[in-house]
């Protein structure tokens with residue numbers, strides 16, 4: 001397992017291993033925890049963006065063998081070594097393996113957003129110090145109806161820059177649906 005900065009060679013390697021073909025956001029990370037064997041990359045977990053968002057993808061044939069948990073755990077440890085105050089993740093609650101993986105490593109649910117039809121995410125986080133705990137506490141405001149209304153408006157206004165802030169660069173993301181977000185507010 002190693003920790004590397006993203007560069008064009010690594011992006012090519014991730015694409016060859018079918019890692020970032022499925023999850024382009026890893027290419028926007030600042031650094032990545034990489035698990036490799038003689039044949040290539042088995043999986044990668046990355047970190048980036050102003051909200052310190054983590055992402056992870058394991059090549060299909062290596063899933064369910066504990067690799068995801070191992071590299072996500074190393075990513076958390078590296079964040080502590082680098083002095084991060086907090087980290088976050090966007091977790092689709094229907095993705096049971098990802099939910100189990102992140103919850104078992106200490107990510108706490110902060111709020112849920114029904115971004116648009118069929119796009120739902122739980123935002124989770126871990127705080128490492130006082131500043132981080134304060135930030136995480138502030139994010140819990142979005143776990144209220146008022147918070148969700150303000151978030152929906154902010155997303156609509158910022159939708160062209162928001163993906164860059166959260167290192168999201170997947171294809172085909174629809175615009176946020178304000179009415180849908182508010183109508184489907186769910187306290188978690």
Ligand SMILES: CC(C)(COP(=O)(O)OP(=O)(O)OC[C@H]1O[C@@H](n2cnc3c(N)ncnc32)[C@H](O)[C@@H]1OP(=O)(O)O)[C@@H](O)C(=O)NCCC(=O)NCCS
Nearest residue numbers: 056057058063064065066067068069096097098100101104
């Ligand atoms: C989600 C993902 C990263 C998990 O990696 P993985 O190497 O397959 O997971 P692991 O083998 O380390 O297992 C992690 C946990 O999930 C559990 N798990 C594994 N496969 C599972 C399955 N099919 N259903 C339910 N739980 C499962 C494991 O028991 C383990 O639980 P534990 O923490 O209690 O021990 C991987 O499946 C993946 O790349 N999925 C596609 C991309 C994705 O969804 N990324 C997440 C974006 S936030």
